[in-house]
Amino acid sequence: MTADLFDNIDAMVPAREQLAEGAMLLRGFARPQQHELLAAIDAITAQAPFRRMFTPGGHQMSVAMTNCGNLGWVTDRSGYRYDAIDPESGQLWPAMPALFRELAEHAAAEAGFGGFAPDACLINRYEPGAKMSLHQDRDERNMGAPIVSISLGLPAIFLFGGLKRSDKPQRYRLQHGDVVVWGGPARLAFHGVMPLADGEHGLIDRKRINLTFRRAR
Numbered sequence: 316m317t318a319d320l321f322d323n324i325d326a327m328v329p330a331r332e333q334l335a336e337g338a339m340l341l342r343g344f345a346r347p348q349q350h351e352l353l354a355a356i357d358a359i360t361a362q363a364p365f366r367r368m369f370t371p372g373g374h375q376m377s378v379a380m381t382n383c384g385n386l387g388w389v390t391d392r393s394g395y396r397y398d399a400i401d402p403e404s405g406q407l408w409p410a411m412p413a414l415f416r417e418l419a420e421h422a423a424a425e426a427g428f429g430g431f432a433p434d435a436c437l438i439n440r441y442e443p444g445a446k447m448s449l450h451q452d453r454d455e456r457n458m459g460a461p462i463v464s465i466s467l468g469l470p471a472i473f474l475f476g477g478l479k480r481s482d483k484p485q486r487y488r489l490q491h492g493d494v495v496v497w498g499g500p501a502r503l504a505f506h507g508v509m510p511l512a513d514g515e516h517g518l519i520d521r522k523r524i525n526l527t528f529r530r531a532r
């Protein structure tokens with residue numbers, strides 16, 4: 316093992332890891348912007364607070380969500396959809412900060428997807444015990460664009476599988492600042508998050524925040 320293979324010598328984890336053809340984990344990629352990201356999330360959630368939505372089947376999700384950008388992902392009894400309006404406030408979702416867009420575009424380019432222009436950013440908040448079952452992101456009209464996912468706060472076990480629900484997912488421990496990008500042949504890969512383990516995080520107490528950028532239209 317030679318030092319130049321690793322950016323993060325302390326943790327001895329490779330700076331980038333290919334999860335599948337078209338899927339890349341960029342370790343610590345968002346860390347330099349951690350403070351600006353968290354401040355922007357606070358400003359967004361002051362306007363559009365986190366809420367636990369209901370699935371079409373009537374189950375309340377354990378993950379609390381909000382959005383920024385031209386479109387926000389919402390779910391309720393009538394189904395899943397992208398909507399320009401926050402149903403809680405009746406107002407447009409808060410604008411996507413330039414920092415978010417640039418970071419997502421930069422991460423996508425690093426993973427081989429140049430020209431990513433997200434129009435939707437879903438913000439997920441996991442408290443201890445919250446989880447996300449294995450699913451595909453398939454509510455977007457534009458499957459040519461990748462998904463970019465930024466993790467902040469407590470570490471989580473991310474499940475990344477194949478194109479069939481029955482494909483056994485691999486497990487990755489996503490830490491504060493890690494970014495995962497998947498697109499092309501991996502765009503419809505099944506993925507999910509194991510129940511969040513309790514813990515302390517110096518910057519964000521006892522939770523994990525995930526930003527998921529998409530081109531919805």
Ligand code: SIN
Nearest residue numbers: 439447464508525527
């Ligand atoms: C998602 O699939 O929307 C969230 C993934 C994550 O929280 O890492």
Ligand code: FE2
Nearest residue numbers: 450451452506
């Ligand atoms: Fe997803």
